[in-house]
Amino acid sequence: MNELALNLPVWIDQVNAHTGLRISVPAHLIPILAMFLCASIVAAAMGLSAAVLVWAERKLAGHFQCRLGPVYVGGKFGWLQSIADGIKLFLKEDLIPSDADRPLFRIAPYPVVLGVLLAFIAFPISEKLMVADLNVGIFFILAVLTVEVFGVILAGWASNNKWALIGAMRAVAQMVSYEIPMGLAILPVIMEAQSLSLKSIVNAQSGGILQWYVFQSPVFIGISFLIFFIAALASLKRAPFDLPEAESELTAGFHTEYSGMRFSFFFMAEYAGMILVSGLAALLYLGGWHGIFQGQAGPEWFLLKTSFLVFVMIWIRWTLPRLRIDQVVYLGWKVLTPFVLVCVVGQSFLAYK
Amino acid sequence: MSSVTAYFSDIYRGLSTALVGMSITLRYLFSRPVTEMYPDVKPMTPTRYRGVHVFEEEKCIGCYVCAKACPVECIEIGVVRKGKEIKITRFDIDYQKCMFCDLCCEPCPAHCIHMGPEFEKASFTRKGTILRFATPKSLTEEEKKVEKVAKK
Amino acid sequence: MNIASSAARIEQDVKTDELVINMGPQHPSTHGVLRVILKVDGEICLDAQPDIGYLHRCAEKIAENLIYGMFVPYTDRMDYVSGMGCNLGYCMAVETVAGIQIPPRAEYLRVIVTELNRIASHLLAFGTYGLDTGAITPFLYGFRERELVLDLLEMLCGARLTYSYIRIGGVDGDVTPDFMSKLKEFIDLFPKKIREYNKLLTFNHIFMKRTTGVGVLPPDVAIAYGVTGPSLRGSGVKRDVRRDDPYSIYDKLEFDVPVGTTQHGGPIGDCWNRYHVRMRELEECVKILQQCVQMMPPGPIMVEKLGRVKPAAKAEAYTRMENARGELAFYVVSDGTMTPARVKVRAPSFSNISVLPEIVRGQMIADVVAIIGSLDIVLGEIDR
Numbered sequence: 001m002n003e004l005a006l007n008l009p010v011w012i013d014q015v016n017a018h019t020g021l022r023i024s025v026p027a028h029l030i031p032i033l034a035m036f037l038c039a040s041i042v043a044a045a046m047g048l049s050a051a052v053l054v055w056a057e058r059k060l061a062g063h064f065q066c067r068l069g070p071v072y073v074g075g076k077f078g079w080l081q082s083i084a085d086g087i088k089l090f091l092k093e094d095l096i097p098s099d100a101d102r103p104l105f106r107i108a109p110y111p112v113v114l115g116v117l118l119a120f121i122a123f124p125i126s127e128k129l130m131v132a133d134l135n136v137g138i139f140f141i142l143a144v145l146t147v148e149v150f151g152v153i154l155a156g157w158a159s160n161n162k163w164a165l166i167g168a169m170r171a172v173a174q175m176v177s178y179e180i181p182m183g184l185a186i187l188p189v190i191m192e193a194q195s196l197s198l199k200s201i202v203n204a205q206s207g208g209i210l211q212w213y214v215f216q217s218p219v220f221i222g223i224s225f226l227i228f229f230i231a232a233l234a235s236l237k238r239a240p241f242d243l244p245e246a247e248s249e250l251t252a253g254f255h256t257e258y259s260g261m262r263f264s265f266f267f268m269a270e271y272a273g274m275i276l277v278s279g280l281a282a283l284l285y286l287g288g289w290h291g292i293f294q295g296q297a298g299p300e301w302f303l304l305k306t307s308f309l310v311f312v313m314i315w316i317r318w319t320l321p322r323l324r325i326d327q328v329v330y331l332g333w334k335v336l337t338p339f340v341l342v343c344v345v346g347q348s349f350l351a352y353k
Numbered sequence: 354m355s356s357v358t359a360y361f362s363d364i365y366r367g368l369s370t371a372l373v374g375m376s377i378t379l380r381y382l383f384s385r386p387v388t389e390m391y392p393d394v395k396p397m398t399p400t401r402y403r404g405v406h407v408f409e410e411e412k413c414i415g416c417y418v419c420a421k422a423c424p425v426e427c428i429e430i431g432v433v434r435k436g437k438e439i440k441i442t443r444f445d446i447d448y449q450k451c452m453f454c455d456l457c458c459e460p461c462p463a464h465c466i467h468m469g470p471e472f473e474k475a476s477f478t479r480k481g482t483i484l485r486f487a488t489p490k491s492l493t494e495e496e497k498k499v500e501k502v503a504k505k
Numbered sequence: 506m507n508i509a510s511s512a513a514r515i516e517q518d519v520k521t522d523e524l525v526i527n528m529g530p531q532h533p534s535t536h537g538v539l540r541v542i543l544k545v546d547g548e549i550c551l552d553a554q555p556d557i558g559y560l561h562r563c564a565e566k567i568a569e570n571l572i573y574g575m576f577v578p579y580t581d582r583m584d585y586v587s588g589m590g591c592n593l594g595y596c597m598a599v600e601t602v603a604g605i606q607i608p609p610r611a612e613y614l615r616v617i618v619t620e621l622n623r624i625a626s627h628l629l630a631f632g633t634y635g636l637d638t639g640a641i642t643p644f645l646y647g648f649r650e651r652e653l654v655l656d657l658l659e660m661l662c663g664a665r666l667t668y669s670y671i672r673i674g675g676v677d678g679d680v681t682p683d684f685m686s687k688l689k690e691f692i693d694l695f696p697k698k699i700r701e702y703n704k705l706l707t708f709n710h711i712f713m714k715r716t717t718g719v720g721v722l723p724p725d726v727a728i729a730y731g732v733t734g735p736s737l738r739g740s741g742v743k744r745d746v747r748r749d750d751p752y753s754i755y756d757k758l759e760f761d762v763p764v765g766t767t768q769h770g771g772p773i774g775d776c777w778n779r780y781h782v783r784m785r786e787l788e789e790c791v792k793i794l795q796q797c798v799q800m801m802p803p804g805p806i807m808v809e810k811l812g813r814v815k816p817a818a819k820a821e822a823y824t825r826m827e828n829a830r831g832e833l834a835f836y837v838v839s840d841g842t843m844t845p846a847r848v849k850v851r852a853p854s855f856s857n858i859s860v861l862p863e864i865v866r867g868q869m870i871a872d873v874v875a876i877i878g879s880l881d882i883v884l885g886e887i888d889r
Contacts, residue, residue, distance in 0.1 A: 315379065319374045323715075370711075374706075401659075401660070
């Protein structure tokens with residue numbers, strides 16, 4: 001974004017020269033304009049990618065189950081289906097339950113979306129493409145992702161619905177208990193890279209496939225990759241940890257009273273979160289934007305790795321049954337946390353030899 | 354010690370069965386879907402399919418056996434007899450009631466009613482579900498007096 | 506400071522209320538329109554009362570106004586998932602009352618279609634149980650194979666769900682060579698698919714964790730409540746009407762009766778056992794089909810010139826058969842006219858669901874769905 005702020009005046013002059021308009025932006029407003037542009041690009045990209053991901057999930061779900069997914073809206077592959085669903089959600093009636101806490105009900109979707117949107121700030125797609133190169137990048141992302149928990153609690157409480165409240169509390173228990181393995185699983189990588197900045201972590205993995213962290217130290221960082229992935233699945237409330245969402249076994253989840261655009265915020269946050277977490281895993285463990293052979297680099301590698309991990313998430317969802325909430329919490333505290341601590345200690349011996 | 358081994362074997366089994374299941378779904382990801390594109394492609398119904406009836410009016414002798422055999426009394430027949438001549442004035446089957454059980458076709462002595470391959474007879478009105486199989490005929494006054502219309 | 510006594514005092518002071526939850530007639534893990542009234546204390550269930558009657562269609566009363574032969578389509582609609590079984594039960598009862606002997610080829614055909622229907626019913630139970638526990642894909646796989654069975658039955662009698670193929674005095678239509686070749690193909694294909702289902706769902710660790718040790722039904726309680734079928738066999742009791750009281754040609758056929766085991770590391774009589782008994786019964790059905798295809802004699806398929814059945818006055822018969830869900834029995838009383846005086850149906854799911862309060866006590870709310878799914882009930886035959 002700093003580069004964008006530097007280049008903006010030049011671009012504005014070029015536009016003036018070519019078209020004859022006389023746009024003049026005062027110098028102190030250029031950074032704000034740059035911020036605004038970056039924010040809109042990030043938000044638009046997130047929305048669009050969530051829409052594409054929804055379509056991809058439905059198509060993949062169909063083919064995993066020996067059937068076709070959407071096939072009517074938008075030609076043979078139904079790629080306009082998610083846009084049609086988005087339009088439908090947009091046009092739905094805005095229902096707020098009569099006894100619900102109105103201000104909290106309105107506010108609740110925003111922290112959820114905000115958590116994911118803010119995390120995209122420190123998220124580099126390639127060497128040059130990022131919004132801001134924070135030197136505490138990964139720490140910032142993890143910290144900001146916890147803001148989602150607020151949104152979930154607010155949604156459950158403000159719905160004035162016993163079952164939404166219980167569902168929200170279960171969801172929060174799940175999300176919070178998996179933040180610890182997720183945070184700790186990153187430590188081996190940080191110890192290897194000696195930096196928290198995502199750009200330098202990825203640059204430390206350049207030089208071919210064997211330099212990716214997962215292959216540099218297969219045992220400890222390999223296990224922490226697995227733990228990070230599982231903890232991320234639980235944090236996103238995706239199967240097999242989707243008891244809060246598919247609580248419709250008995251009750252409905254925390255977003256039961258939400259409809260229309262508010263619901264689409266929760267929905268979008270989940271799918272954008274999938275992309276975020278897969279991208280993080282690709283950056284930290286799989287070498288980011290570096291290719292298989294030495295010297296290859298570029299955003300297309302990053303996108304390839306992220307899509308592969310997103311595919312694995314969808315694959316897992318449509319294969320495995322759901323875990324019960326006590327089993328989820330058992331897994332988080334009694335299985336993932338001890339293993340990740342062992343990995344951290346083991347990797348520290350290897351890193352600081 | 355057994356609880357320690359149970360703990361580790363638990364984890365191992367969890368991961369291994371998950372991977373086995375995922376390999377099965379992956380195999381089906383690359384196989385052909387079994388979807389039939391219904392409204393665009395009509396399904397092939399077998400020969401004995403029990404769909405909407407097929408009625409051969411010329412063979413019918415107006416014996417009412419099919420109407421009596423029907424458990425829900427959905428067949429209404431109108432007959433005019435003049436000596437040996439039989440005119441079927443009405444053969445209505447009410448598909449709101451018909452349960453496609455095929456009990457009417459078996460007892461027919463003239464083998465004039467069968468169940469056919471069609472099944473798409475949904476309608477927007479109640480009247481539209483009563484299908485008339487007999488061709489409309491105009492009756493003389495005398496014939497109208499002799500007409501017997503009944504469901505049994 | 507005695508910690509135990511202070512904890513006990515806290516328990517007394519903090520009075521937790523019982524909560525009454527209504528798992529209403531419409532719910533997503535539906536096995537029909539069943540209403541369950543759950544009494545819950547925190548996460549633990551204290552009581553679950555099933556409330557039935559939402560699907561009552563007065564079938565038994567209607568039977569008193571219909572001729573014997575006309576009631577056959579109504580029996581289809583009672584247990585709509587395994588309609589052939591209900592047809593068979595009713596026809597056997599009427600044939601006993603009226604003293605009709607049916608030709609041997611018809612007996613073999615009846616067994617073939619009943620076993621095919623049992624496969625279809627167990628596949629539905631497998632699929633919906635996967636749905637209840639959260640695995641959506643096995644449902645689609647089970648239904649893909651069920652389509653093959655339904656296509657076979659459609660080829661034979663023209664309908665996919667409400668067959669009324671088994672009539673009084675025999676069956677409705679003979680098999681064609683096309684049907685026999687397709688049936689042989691299915692018999693060859695199916696064992697491989699059963700192995701696949703076992704790999705995908707039955708021995709999946711998450712599924713086993715959800716269902717092992719949940720809803721344990723002790724054998725004496727099961728017998729006391731009159732539970733039959735795979736739910737009873739899952740508790741270790743080896744009772745199968747086809748083996749204990751053979752009807753039709755089952756005494757000539759060789760097949761095993763699977764019962765619950767502890768091979769999975771859990772108690773006999775839990776949800777996993779009931780589900781696994783169904784999966785093993787699928788293999789037994791294939792065995793029976795193979796034998797029937799080989800042993801079927803040529804001949805007529807219907808008693809000659811049966812016409813309408815008119816049994817003697819005051820003749821009554823109670824015949825029982827093993828349906829997919831348990832022991833299905835029909836009690837037919839005749840008064841000498843063309844219509845029966847009384848037809849009473851003993852539906853297996855009715856007794857199976859009555860055991861719900863016993864096995865739900867002490868389980869968590871999330872397990873109630875797993876327990877109801879393992880009992881495999883069909884509301885059509887509970888309510889008739």
